[in-house]
Amino acid sequence: MDSTELLSAISLTYLASWFAYVISSTTRSLWMGRVASLLMWAGWVGNGAGFFLRWMESHQMGHGRIPLTNQYESMVLFAWATASVYLLLELRYRNRIIGAFVAFIPFLSLGLGSLLFDTTIRPLVPALQSNWLTAHVITCFLGYAAFAASFGVSLLYMVRQRLDPEGRMAKVLPSEDLLDHLNYRAIATGFPFLSLGIITGAIWADVAWGTYWSWDPKETWSLITWLIYAAFLHARLSRGWRGKRAAVLSVIGFAATLFTYFGVNFLLSGLHSYA
Amino acid sequence: MHPRKTETQSLWGRLASLRLTLALFLILAGASILGTLIPQNRPFQEYLEMYGSVATRIFKWAGLTDVYHSLWFMGILGLLVVHLVACSLQRLPATWKSLRTPQRPLSDGLLKSLPVVKRLELEAGVEEVVEALRGSAPRFFSRFKQEKIGETLHLLSQRGSWSRMGAYVAHMGVLGVLVGATIGFAFGFKGFVQIPEGKSVELVEERGSGKMVPLGFQVKCERFHVSSYPDGTPREYRSDLVFMKDGRRELEGALRVNHPISFGGYQFYQASYGISARVTFEAQKDSAGPPLKIIMEPGDTSAIDPQGQIVVRFLRYETDLQGRGPAVLLAHLRQDGHPVAGWVFQRDGKATIGGWSLKISHVEEHRWTGIQVKRDPGVWIVWVGCGLIMVGCAMAFLGVHRRIWIKLEPGKDGTHCWIAASSNRDIEGTKRQVEMLAEEFVKKGVRKSRG
Numbered sequence: 253m254d255s256t257e258l259l260s261a262i263s264l265t266y267l268a269s270w271f272a273y274v275i276s277s278t279t280r281s282l283w284m285g286r287v288a289s290l291l292m293w294a295g296w297v298g299n300g301a302g303f304f305l306r307w308m309e310s311h312q313m314g315h316g317r318i319p320l321t322n323q324y325e326s327m328v329l330f331a332w333a334t335a336s337v338y339l340l341l342e343l344r345y346r347n348r349i350i351g352a353f354v355a356f357i358p359f360l361s362l363g364l365g366s367l368l369f370d371t372t373i374r375p376l377v378p379a380l381q382s383n384w385l386t387a388h389v390i391t392c393f394l395g396y397a398a399f400a401a402s403f404g405v406s407l408l409y410m411v412r413q414r415l416d417p418e419g420r421m422a423k424v425l426p427s428e429d430l431l432d433h434l435n436y437r438a439i440a441t442g443f444p445f446l447s448l449g450i451i452t453g454a455i456w457a458d459v460a461w462g463t464y465w466s467w468d469p470k471e472t473w474s475l476i477t478w479l480i481y482a483a484f485l486h487a488r489l490s491r492g493w494r495g496k497r498a499a500v501l502s503v504i505g506f507a508a509t510l511f512t513y514f515g516v517n518f519l520l521s522g523l524h525s526y527a
Numbered sequence: 528m529h530p531r532k533t534e535t536q537s538l539w540g541r542l543a544s545l546r547l548t549l550a551l552f553l554i555l556a557g558a559s560i561l562g563t564l565i566p567q568n569r570p571f572q573e574y575l576e577m578y579g580s581v582a583t584r585i586f587k588w589a590g591l592t593d594v595y596h597s598l599w600f601m602g603i604l605g606l607l608v609v610h611l612v613a614c615s616l617q618r619l620p621a622t623w624k625s626l627r628t629p630q631r632p633l634s635d636g637l638l639k640s641l642p643v644v645k646r647l648e649l650e651a652g653v654e655e656v657v658e659a660l661r662g663s664a665p666r667f668f669s670r671f672k673q674e675k676i677g678e679t680l681h682l683l684s685q686r687g688s689w690s691r692m693g694a695y696v697a698h699m700g701v702l703g704v705l706v707g708a709t710i711g712f713a714f715g716f717k718g719f720v721q722i723p724e725g726k727s728v729e730l731v732e733e734r735g736s737g738k739m740v741p742l743g744f745q746v747k748c749e750r751f752h753v754s755s756y757p758d759g760t761p762r763e764y765r766s767d768l769v770f771m772k773d774g775r776r777e778l779e780g781a782l783r784v785n786h787p788i789s790f791g792g793y794q795f796y797q798a799s800y801g802i803s804a805r806v807t808f809e810a811q812k813d814s815a816g817p818p819l820k821i822i823m824e825p826g827d828t829s830a831i832d833p834q835g836q837i838v839v840r841f842l843r844y845e846t847d848l849q850g851r852g853p854a855v856l857l858a859h860l861r862q863d864g865h866p867v868a869g870w871v872f873q874r875d876g877k878a879t880i881g882g883w884s885l886k887i888s889h890v891e892e893h894r895w896t897g898i899q900v901k902r903d904p905g906v907w908i909v910w911v912g913c914g915l916i917m918v919g920c921a922m923a924f925l926g927v928h929r930r931i932w933i934k935l936e937p938g939k940d941g942t943h944c945w946i947a948a949s950s951n952r953d954i955e956g957t958k959r960q961v962e963m964l965a966e967e968f969v970k971k972g973v974r975k976s977r978g
Binding site: 472 | 548559562756763900910920
């Protein structure tokens, strides 16, 4: 089995895990919840194994390089990073309902990645031969993953607000305060990573092209995303911007994240044509 | 950090308001989006075709074809700088003062304002409780300062107050990035130069203005290499350069992508490459007499007749055009003043210009390397700014400023105990810590049997 086949199988594991999270949170079945967590852990391990297997395969082909250099490989990393951030949340807050709102993201990322994009392992072009590659890509994607988690939490917040507060579901769900707090925590984690991703990207651009900032669409959109989350963090200093407005801002922020990640590559052209 | 009512009345106060912060973020984001939707810095003709003449004129007038360098965009960035300075000047003194003033013992007024308060009744006396705690957790206990007011004992602890400085450090960093970028924009240099293999240059074309700027030394490209992987993907672009001053070879080096070279205050970057040629033409009129030889390179202009009346310009060279071999794009001004251009092929071509027939008799190809040249005196300030942003983020998001007050008041029968706490960020964690502390007090506060 090569890494591509393994990773396709893992995307189904993530799908099964998501189903189990949804079933466990609607039926309140603890047993089903454990199955969901187990599947998520299995997916995380397999996702990581697939990543390292692909790395080894590139070495066997004679041009070893870390698998972070095209759209497909970036989506494998995004799935892995999102699963990692979610599992950390689950370990820390002992709540599986958030899983129903986050676990579909690694499934979609891995599944769409292998369906839509070229999975061939290609060697590195001169522009990508740099030690900054690893630092830049990993910090960006940890940021993206934390924003994905904040997006899931914000969705849950909006759902919870629509529910009858005395109803059965509302009692199982985490409190609005906790969800608001988690939203903040996820963004306060993602923001420094995105900042570091932009900064390492700027240093790399300065080394490769001689300009640390050239208003390339990818750069510009990462700045737009950064500005939206910066607005979120500053808005929290005033009381009125917690809760619903914070959730809405978080969803807008994630939309900008997705556009930075995908939209720029397919709709706008620029220097950043790798992933 | 909350803006107070009195602050928002003055202009200075308004410049430091949270509302302006959010407005600036959203305006900058909106302007940036605009700049990615409208293609930037394209030729005028392209805008006319895309948007029509009215919209193009509006776009040009509003600077929308070069948003990020337009006056209004710079103005917003300038306002951001003023805003950052105003915020820091207005809030830093208060924050600094609150960090420097020692924690006051718990008063009734303070008690009401604190977010976490726990009240306990202990059986044991004050001294007994304190001794028991000191015995079981001396390290934790050493964090607390003791203060005795009358019979009442106050235990005070404050940690992580430095995390409140994080925001100021990060904001200094943003200022640094903007200042460094401005210095680079005002005093830096960006240029591009093509060096044919084996040749040297001392002038570089400045980007934007197109001015030829002397470097003060010569750069020679001895060789240019391209290598590929077995599947055809390019592996390396490399220019073997020699930097010379007054005829002396001062520095030799291989310039590769991601491996710039510094010399004489400039940085050099491998950017592109191409093939050019020195082409020998033969011109003849009516097949009479010996042909006239003309040697040209791309960009050259030359006459093809002895009288110097028929002038052509060498626009471009292609090493293999449409599979028909080497070809040259020539332009010529007709007698009616109309410019014409056409390809001349080496293999089968003969062009007729003004009664003269022109053919290519010899082609000498050479490769050229394209090198980006820059000088940026502000870049180190940008990197210091970036470093401060990250340090500030780490301080603000990893650190927690947490204060704990414990008040032990001797009662008629045992001790009245209050545990209170405040924190700038992690209220949940602070609550947990107070609960644990309360449990410990309840355990240690049990009256020991007195013999």
